Amino acid sequence: MDVEEVLEFADHLVFAMTGKHLDSLQKAILRGAWDNQKYREIAERHHRSEKYVKEVGFKLWRLLSNILGEELSKANFRAALERRWRFSFVLPFGKAFVRTAKVTPNTCNSPEITNIQQLDEDISVGYEGKNSLFSSHQDLSDAPDVFSFWGRSEELNKLEKWIVEERCRLVVLFGMSGIGKTALAVKLVEKIQDNFEFVIWRSLCYKPTLAEMQANSIQFLSDREEKEVDGNADFRLSQFMEYLRKYRCLVILDDVHLLFSTGELAGCYQSGYEDYSLLFKQLGELTHDSCFLLTSWEKPREIVTLEGDNKPVRSLELAGLDIPSSGELLREKGLGEEKWEYLINHYAGNPLWLQIVSTIIADLFEGSVSEFLKYDTLLLSEELKDILSKQIYRLSPLEKDVLSRLANEDEPVAISKLLGNIQFSNSDLLNAIQSLRRRSLIQKQDGNGMIFTVKPVLKQYLKTEYFRVLNTAIKLNIN
Ligand SMILES: Nc1ncnc2c1ncn2[C@@H]1O[C@H](COP(=O)(O)OP(=O)(O)OP(=O)(O)O)[C@@H](O)[C@H]1O
Ligand SMILES: [Mg+2]
Numbered sequence: 001m002d003v004e005e006v007l008e009f010a011d012h013l014v015f016a017m018t019g020k021h022l023d024s025l026q027k028a029i030l031r032g033a034w035d036n037q038k039y040r041e042i043a044e045r046h047h048r049s050e051k052y053v054k055e056v057g058f059k060l061w062r063l064l065s066n067i068l069g070e071e072l073s074k075a076n077f078r079a080a081l082e083r084r085w086r087f088s089f090v091l092p093f094g095k096a097f098v099r100t101a102k103v104t105p106n107t108c109n110s111p112e113i114t115n116i117q118q119l120d121e122d123i124s125v126g127y128e129g130k131n132s133l134f135s136s137h138q139d140l141s142d143a144p145d146v147f148s149f150w151g152r153s154e155e156l157n158k159l160e161k162w163i164v165e166e167r168c169r170l171v172v173l174f175g176m177s178g179i180g181k182t183a184l185a186v187k188l189v190e191k192i193q194d195n196f197e198f199v200i201w202r203s204l205c206y207k208p209t210l211a212e213m214q215a216n217s218i219q220f221l222s223d224r225e226e227k228e229v230d231g232n233a234d235f236r237l238s239q240f241m242e243y244l245r246k247y248r249c250l251v252i253l254d255d256v257h258l259l260f261s262t263g264e265l266a267g268c269y270q271s272g273y274e275d276y277s278l279l280f281k282q283l284g285e286l287t288h289d290s291c292f293l294l295t296s297w298e299k300p301r302e303i304v305t306l307e308g309d310n311k312p313v314r315s316l317e318l319a320g321l322d323i324p325s326s327g328e329l330l331r332e333k334g335l336g337e338e339k340w341e342y343l344i345n346h347y348a349g350n351p352l353w354l355q356i357v358s359t360i361i362a363d364l365f366e367g368s369v370s371e372f373l374k375y376d377t378l379l380l381s382e383e384l385k386d387i388l389s390k391q392i393y394r395l396s397p398l399e400k401d402v403l404s405r406l407a408n409e410d411e412p413v414a415i416s417k418l419l420g421n422i423q424f425s426n427s428d429l430l431n432a433i434q435s436l437r438r439r440s441l442i443q444k445q446d447g448n449g450m451i452f453t454v455k456p457v458l459k460q461y462l463k464t465e466y467f468r469v470l471n472t473a474i475k476l477n478i479n
Contacts, residue, residue, distance in 0.1 A: 001081070001082055003030075003031055003034045003035070006030065006034060006081055007022070007027055007030055007031065009081070010022065010030055010064065010081075011027075013064070013067050013068070014026075014063060014064070014067070017063070017066075017067050018063070024046075025046055025048065025053070025056055026056065026060050028042055028045070028046050029042055029053065029056060029057045029060060029074075030060070030077070032074075033057075033074045033077045033078065034077070034078050036078075039053050039054050039057065039074075057074060058246075061073050061074065061077070064077075068080070071197065071248050071289065073197065073246060073247055075137075075197065075247065076197050137197065137198050137199070137220075138193065138198070138199045138200075139198075139199070139200045139201065139220045140189070140199065140200075140201045141201075142201045142202055142203040142254070143185075143186055143189065143201040143203075143252070143254075144182060144186065145186075146182075146183045146186045146187065148329075148332055149183055149187055150321065150325035150326075150328040150329055151321050151322055151324065151325025151328070152180070152184055152187065152321070152325070155184060155316065155318065156184070156187060156188055156191060158316065159171065159173075159184075159188050159293075159316065160188065160191060160192055162314050163188075163192060163195075163250070163291050163293070164192050164195050166312075167289070167291075167312060168291060168312045168313065168314050169283050169284060169288060169290065169291055169292070169312040169313065170280060170283045170284045170291070170292050170294070170303070170306070170312065170313045170314075171291065171292070171293050171294070171313075171314050171315070171316070172256075172293075172294045172295075172296060172299055172300065172303050172314075172315040172316070173185060173293065173294065173295045173296070173315075173316050173318055174295070174296045174297065174298065174299045174315060174316075174317055174318065174438070174440060175297075175317055175318035175319070175440045176297065176350065176391065176439075176440045176441070177297060177352070177387050177390070177391055178350050178351065178352025178353055178387060179318045179319070179320065179350050179351070179352070179440075180318060180321070180350075180351050180352075181254075181295040181296075181318055182254055182255075182295055183351070184318065185252055185254065185293060185295055188293070189201070189250070189252065192250070193250065195248070195250075196248050196249060196250040196290075196291075197247045197248050197249065198220070198221055198247050198248075198249040198250070199249070199250045199251075199252075200217055200220060200221075200249065200250070200251045200252070201251075201252045201254065202216070202217070202251065202252065202253050202254070203254045203255060204253055204254060204255045204256060204258045204259060205254075205255055205258065207258055207259070207273075209272060209273065209275075210233075210237075210273070210275045210276050210279060211233065211236060211275075213253075214236055214237070214239075214240045215236075217240070217243075217251065218239065218240060218243060221243045221247060221249065222243070233275055237275075237278065237279060237282065240279075241282060241286060241288065244283075244288045244289075244290040245287070245288040245289065245290075247289075247290070248289045248290055249290040249291075250290070250291050250293065251290065251291070251292045251293070252292075252293045252294075252295070253292060253293070253294045253295070254295050255295060255296070256276075256294045256295065256296035256298075256300065257296045257297035257298045257394075259273040259276055260298055260300075260394075262393060262394045263394070263395075263396055263397075264396050265396050265399070265431060265432070265435040266298040266299065266301075266435040266436075266438040266439050267298050267299060267300045267301040267435075267438060268301070277300070277301075277302055280292075280294075280300055280302045280303070280306075281302050281306065283313075284302070284303075284306035284307075284311070284312065284313040285306070297391060297394075297439060297440070298394075298438055298439050299315055299317075299438040299439075303315050317440055318440075319349070320344075320347075320348045320349020320350050320351075321344075321349040321350075321351055321354075322349065323340075323341055323344055323349075325349075326340075326344040326349045326351070326354055327340050327344070329351055329354055329355065329358070330343070330344075330354065330358050330369075333355070333358035333359065333361075333362055333367075334362050334367050335358055335361055335362060335367045335368075335369055336367050336368050336369060336370075338368070338369055338370050339369040339370050339373055340369060342369075342373065343357070343369055343373070345456075346377060346378055346456050346457070347456075347457060348455045348456070348457065350457075352387070353384060353457060356381055356383050356384050357372075357379060357381070357384075360372070360379060360381060378456060378457060378460045380457070380460060380461055380464070380465065384457070384461075385461065385465055388457070388458065388461045388465075389461075389465070391439070391441070392461075392462070394439075395436075395439075395441075396432065396435070398424060398428060398429070398431075398432040399432045399435055399436055401424075401432075402418060402429065402432045402433060402436060403436060403441060403442070403454065403462065404462055405418065406418075406442060406452060406453075406454045407454050407458070407459045407462035407463055408463065412445045412451045412452060412453040413451065413452055413453075414450055414451050414452075415433065415450045415451070415452065416450075418433065418452075433452070441454070441458065442454055443455070
C-alpha cells in the first residue's frame with residue numbers, strides 16, 4: 001500500500017460518509033502523517049498557520065475515527081490504515097471499498113452502505129473488545145515482572161469492564177501492602193493494552209513532582225512532535241490534558257500513597273505534591289478518552305466525591321486471594337497439603353504475607369503446615385513486622401488510638417462502642433474510623449456494616465510489637 005492508494009482509500013471513505021471529497025489541505029495532512037511529518041512542516045509547505053493545520057487535522061481524525069469505528073490520530077494513522085488494508089484481503093472489506101467508491105451522497109443510507117458499515121464493524125469489532133487493533137506505544141520500563149499469578153479473574157474482569165467498556169477515566173486500586181495491587185495492575189495492562197495508543201507505567205517510588213511526572217510523560221507522548229513543556233503549572237496541566245484528549249492513553253501510577261503525609265488522616269498530600277489533587281480532579285471531571293489507574297495504600301480524598309457507579313471514576317479495594325488461589329501459591333512454595341485453609345485465613349490471603357510465612361515453613365518445618373502450627377499459629381517474622389510498621393507509622397495519633405482499641409478486643413467492635421469517648425469528639429472519631437477504612441486497616445463485618453474487625457496478623461502485631469515499643473517509649477519518657 002503506498003500513499004496514493006491511502007489517499008484514494010480515505011477519499012472514498014470520506015466521500016461515502018459526507019458526500020464531499022478530501023480537500024488539498026486534508027490530503028496534505030494525510031500525506032504528512034504517512035511520512036511522519038510534523039504539523040509545522042505541513043503548515044509551512046502549505047503556507048498556513050500550524051494552529052489552523054492542527055485544527056483541520058483534528059477534525060479529519062475525528063471524521064475518520066467515526067467512519068472506521070477506531071480512534072485515529074496522526075500518530076497511529078499509518079499503522080491503522082496499513083492494517084486495515086491487510087485485513088481488506090482477508091475479510092471482504094476490499095469489495096466493500098470498491099462498492100463504496102460507487103456510491104453518491106444520496107445513497108448514503110442505502111442497504112449497500114449499511115452492508116459496508118456492517119463489514120467494517122466486523123473488522124473493527126475489537127475496538128472496544130478483546131481483539132482491539134490499536135498499535136500501542138508503551139513505556140513499561142517502571143513496571144515489575146510478575147512471574148507467577150493466581151486467581152483474580154473477577155477483579156481483572158471488573159477492571160477491564162470499567163476501563164474498556166465503560167470508559168472510566170480514573171480508577172484507584174487500593175489495599176494493604178503486599179495484597180497484590182501492582183501484580184494485578186501488571187496483569188491488567190497485559191490484558192487491555194491493545195485498546196490504547198499509549199501505555200505508560202510510572203512508579204512514584206522516587207516521588208516525582210507533578211511537573212516532573214508530566215514532563216516525563218509528555219516527552220514520551222510527543223516523541224514525534226517535540227512539544228514544549230515549559231510554562232506555569234496551570235499551562236503544563238492543560239497541555240498534559242490536551243495529550244490525554246488527543247490520544248487514548250492508559251497511565252498507571254504505582255504507589256500513589258507516597259504522595260501523602262504521615263501522621264495525618266489518609267490521603268492528605270505532602271507539601272509540594274498538592275497539585276496531584278488537581279490532576280486527579282481534572283481526570284475525573286474533564287472529557288477525555290484516556291484512563292489513569294492508581295495503586296495506593298490509601299484511597300485519595302478526591303476520589304470519594306468523584307466516584308460512582310454511573311461516573312467515570314471508580315475505586316476497588318483489593319481483598320486477599322481466595323482459598324484456591326492462595327493454595328496454588330502455597331503449592332508453588334512446596335508446602336504439604338494440610339491445614340492450608342487455616343493458614344490462609346490467618347494471613348488473610350495476602351500473597352506477600354503468605355509468601356513470607358511459607359518460606360519459613362518450607363525452610364524450618366520441611367514444608368509441614370501442621371508442624372509449624374504446633375509452635376506458632378501467627379508468626380510475625382522480622383520482614384513482616386517491618387512491612388506492618390511502615391503502615392502503622394503513617395497513621396494519625398487518633399487513628400492509632402482507635403486501631404489499638406479494636407486490636408485489644410477479642411470480638412469485632414460496634415461503632416457505638418468507639419464513639420462517645422469523652423477524650424475525643426464524635427466527629428474526630430468518625431473521621432479516624434473513616435480514614436482507617438480508606439487505608440484498608442479495618443474491615444466491616446460481613447452482614448453488619450456498623451461492626452469492625454482487624455485482620456489477625458495486624459492484631460497480633462499491634463498487641464505484641466507495637467504496644468511493646470510504645471510502652472517502652474512511654475516508660476523512657478517518664479524516667
Ligand atoms: N495473584 C497473585 N498470585 C501470586 N502471587 C501474587 C499475586 N498477587 C501478588 N502476588 C505476589 O505477592 C507479592 C506482593 O504483590 P504486590 O507487590 O503486587 O503487592 P502490592 O499490593 O503492590 O504491595 P505494595 O503496596 O507494598 O506495593 C509479590 O511478590 C507478587 O508477585
Ligand atoms: Mg505495589
